[in-house]
Amino acid sequence: MPDRFADTPQPPYVAAIFTSQLRDRTDGEYQATASALVRRIQEAPGFLGFEAASDPTGFEMVVAYFADESSLSAWKNDEKHVAAQRNGKERWYSHYRVRVARVEHSYSGPGGR
């Protein structure tokens, strides 16, 4: 099983909390775009990792971690990401929310990874 946890550094850093309701989670173009963006975000300056879960109703949660607000802002304005946002708004999502937050402390358990 791949590690689903983002290996973030000590805070502070920034989290973009994205919650969304898909109209149709089996939409092939949505799936292909999501996969392409997962590859693309790895190259984004300041990207620290992300965590994601989606349940069978099409409710999705993604939290993406960035070093600071400016690197998150650059990713928000990335050309391919902007195109995906437009499709998301117009076609894929019945609703979504984005919350930008500053992570101030963190802890984990059990296991030492």
Place this chain on the structure above:
Amino acid sequence: MPDRFADTPQPPYVAAIFTSQLRDRTDGEYQATASALVRRIQEAPGFLGFEAASDPTGFEMVVAYFADESSLSAWKNDEKHVAAQRNGKERWYSHYRVRVARVEHSYSGPGGR
């Protein structure tokens, strides 16, 4: 379908980002405890709402929103919640991470709710 989105006020407020990997998502005691805590958190002072998704692998994400750090801290120290945290650490989770963050701005789309 129940509304899965937390109806949070304008920022600032606090988010506790909880990501976890369950050992066995069908564990009845875990399920009962999670349901009881979902009811109990509604009564917690300063609680603003939560969003949650879990996928078939048992990877779960919960983001709970509170008015401020002190109300989040009180919930962290709630007696029933502390007992659940102990069981989570010892029995239910193979790993989890908690990140406490200050939400600084938010936006949503499409639809006006």
